[in-house]
Every structure is written in C-alpha cells, then in structure tokens.
Amino acid sequence: MMTLGFSDEELQAILLTLKVATVATLGALPIGIALGWLLARKRFPGRALLDGLVHLPLVLPPVVTGYLLLVAFGRQGWIGAWLAEHLGIVFSFRWTGAALASAVMGLPLMVRAIRLAIESIDRRYEHAAATLGAPPAIAFFTITLPLAAPGIVAGAVLCFAKALGEFGATITFVSAIPGETQTLAAALYALTQTPGADAAAWRLTAVAIAVSIAALMASEWLARRVSRQLKGSV
C-alpha cells in the first residue's frame, strides 16, 4: 500500500523517527534542566567530572556511545537486566532503545543551552524571591524556570534535531529493524546501499529536509512567543 507516494516501510520509518525524537526530547528534558541548573548554579565536588560526562557523547565517536549503551542497557547489561527484571523496561532492539540513544546524544546540546540560559538570569530575581519568603523549590519553578524558558526551548529543539538525524549510536545499540528501530537515517542509509533505490532515497531525503525545516520554523515561532510572553509586550 502507498500513502502520499510513500511505501509502508518508508512511512513507518518517518513516523518512527518522529516518535523516537519526541520521546527522546521529552525524556531528556527533566534531566537536561536538572543538569543545566546544577552546572549553572551549584558548586560541588565532582562538578567538572559531571560536566565532562555530560559532554562526552558530543566528542566520542557515536559508535562508542552506542556500544557503551549496549553494554550497560542491553538485556545482559548491568542496568538493562535490572530494568527488565524489576520495571519491565526493555531497551535492546526496541524503539525505546533508539529513543534512549538519541536522548543521550542530544543531552549535551540541551544541557549547554539550558545552562547558559540559567547562568544569564540575574541572581537578584532568585534572591528577591527568597527574601519575599519563597522556598527554593518554589522560587525555582516560579522564577528560574520561566525566565530560562527561551533557553529551554532552544535546548529542546537542538535535542530534537539531533535525535532526528541520530545514526551511529542508534544502529550500534539497537540495530535497524524495520518498523521497530529503523529510523529515517537508517532507512536512507539502507536505500543508498540498495541498487535501483534512488527514487526512494530521494523521497526520504526530501522528507528529512522538510521535517528539519519545519522543526526550525516551529522553534523560531516558539522562541518568539516565549520571549514575548516574558517581556510582556502586548
């Protein structure tokens, strides 16, 4: 069956990619905010180490990251086995694994943006909230988080974009099973290796370009809206 000129397999890959990128971004968001805040506002032993660990996927070959994920989160992995047994969460060779790999790869970009946003907030706003009687958690959610919103949006978009194109870590960790873990990038790669699949490759390329442009435009619009709300101009 063909829908909008796409084959079932192609459509599956597109929808899967969107699902993986969305889940990866949403899953990474709370962790990204927590890490961004920790690195921006707190001084603690091991801070430099944490900073390095967060940024590691950015500089490590993606295949290495994927392999480490496989070792840790695979069925036999020390975390993966525990998760499967106690929480019933399985990553290996599932789309959830693709989302995990994308989240890990996107996290450094997200944390960077959020950390910069929080660092640029005048500490006086947080001090004012404290002297007005707001406990630290309330001050965080009512002052820090809203003021960092443009940076958080930017970080989420970067993470989403990274997840859309993630290839190396994903294919190493969860392979490329059509309908389960074969995302757009993996499907496109498979097509380029198949003789006579040029037309299909071009279709996916067009989709990739369209999705990327849409994501960029959406992020522009969202960022404008958030900063307008923040500044309160009518």
Added chain:
Amino acid sequence: MAASTRIDIDVTLRRPGFTLDFRLVGNFGALALFGRSGSGKSTVLSLIAGLLRPDRGHIRVGGVTLVDTAQRVFVAPHRRHVGLVFQDSALFPHFDVRGNLRYAKRFGHSDAGDAGGSEAERTGLALDFDEVVGLLGLAPLLSRRPATLSGGERQRVAIGRALLSAPRLLLFDEPLASLDAARKLEILPYILRLREQAGVPIVYVSHAADEVARVADAVAVIDAGSLQALGPPGEVLAPAWARGAGGFAAVSVIEARVRDYDEAYGLTLFDHPAGMIALPGRIGRSGEPHRFVIRATDVALAVQRPRDVSFRTVLSGTIESIERDPGPIARIDIRLPGDERIVALITRKAVDDLAIDTGDRIFAMVKATALDERSLAR
C-alpha cells in the same frame, strides 16, 4: 506608628582584598548605613537578609537569631522575614505589577515563625494588599509589566512588594541611587510615609548624606568594612566633610516647631531657638516638631543681622570652628542655641573679607527653596 527593633550584629567576612569586621548593637527604628561605595554597607545588608554567610559571628534582630556561627545557626533567607528593596528594584519581568505584589503576599506568611523567638517577635507586619496599593499609589500600575514602568514607579512597586511579604525588618539597598534627582524627590516621601505609617523598622543603605539625614533616626558610618561612628544624623553626618567623603555632601540637621501658617504669603513659619525658618506651603500643625536637612552649600553667612536681603530664614549662632586648607572653599561650623550645629561651605576669600574667627557671632541664612523638611510625628 514608628516601630523599633533591637539589632545586634557582630560579623566577620573575608573576601580577597576586602575584610568586613562589623559590630553594631542597639534599638533602631530607622537605621542608615552610610559610607562610600565599596565600604561594605551593602554586604552588611546581604548578611542580614541571608544572601551571604558570615565567616564568623552572629546577627540577631528583635531577639531572633538569624545566623550564629558559634551555635551553627543559619536561617535560610526565605524564613527570615526580612524584606529587601534592591537598588535596581529586581521586579520579576514575567509578572505584571499585581503578580509581583501577589507573589510577596502569597509566600510572605507561608512559614511565619520558623526562625524561633517569641510570638510577637515572629509575626511580622501584616499589611493588606489594598493598604499597600493605597500607601504607594500603585493602583494605576497594577496590570503593567515592569519593563513598561519608569524607574521611580518600579521602585515604588519594589517597596510595596517587600512590604507585602510581612517583613519584621525592611532593608533598603541604595533605593534611590539609580534614579535621577526628580525621581528621588518622587520616591523619598513614600519611604518617609512608610516609616511613619507602616510600623516596620528599616535599615537604609546609602552614600548620599542628605538622603540619609531625612530617612534615618540613627546613622552608622561604615568605612573599609567596619563601623566608624554611630549616632543621630545631626551629630554623625556633619563631620562627613572632614573625613573627605565627598566635600560638598556635608549637611546639617536641625529641629524646629511649627509656629503658624502665613495665609497671605503661603508660608509655614517654624520657631527655632536660633531664629525663624520659613518654608513654602502649609506644613504640619502648630507646635509639631520637624526636622530640616540643610546642605552646607546652601548656607550663606553674615556678620550682622541682615536687613536688605531676600533670605527669610536667618539663624544666629557662634562660630565654633573654621577649617580651611589651601583649596578655595572653607568650612564653618556654627553652634546654634539648643545645642545644634549648622555647617556652611563658603569661599576662603569670603572668610578673609568678612574677617570672621572662632567665637564670633554669625548669622546663617538659608533660601527657603533649598530647605528639605520631614515631619517628626512620633
């Protein structure tokens, strides 16, 4: 009603290139911390508010220990019930004025009393939302965003916000420093009114002598991180000149009582043991004490009772001291009856031309338009 509270500070804070070693004890209604920028006065405020931790020492306000390193006590800023008005107001940009005020109202009372102390000491001042809006004239601003407010309006909202958090103590960190002269005149009356009506003790940090003289009952002079002098504004501020804290900032503070209002000329006349003070407008009631802040640069001198001059305010006294250095300006300290002093800055040439000397009788003249007054309703 003007409230007062016991403030007991003994702290040390070391930073690279700066050491604060500050001790201050007493009962204060409106205390000013006066000093040059970098003297450590704002640091003291941050320590009281809990935004900084001292390396050593304690701070107690109204019998409540806010921090004591020996007892390992540190009350978190949100539990101190100490309101702080920042120099640049620090209004939350993502809330409108109403939202900023409500924020304080909402969290201000949330955990009253965690800092310990007796019931009366724990409960801060509880002003109504509408009362604060009325006191500071905020009604027309409520639905505006901070970015659309003028500097003066922003500072009024910041004061209202601090008040609504039900503080036991209200701290002002150079609240007028970022405003121009006209805006200062706009805000100052609100701060004075607040002091008399809101019933909350205040600590006011500033480097402007005339501002401090009008707001404070007691002035603590701070320099290089330690207390240099403590006393009423009239005693402490006048020698500021000798200390070199901005030569032309010297002010005198004198008290006088309302005699009556001259309907025909629209002047209020005040009795002072040294003479009469005339001020434009109808001010206070007969017999009411008022405090005047007179800048030394606004005082002219005459050796005989002046006749054909326009000055209506003439105070007679005796020259206590004449200070002159090689510069063109000399400082004359005049003792007035009633144990008050007035300081005049005049040219060294004038001193020589008039041939005045210590112990001489002298008449100090002040233009009515140069007089600042504040009510002393106590």
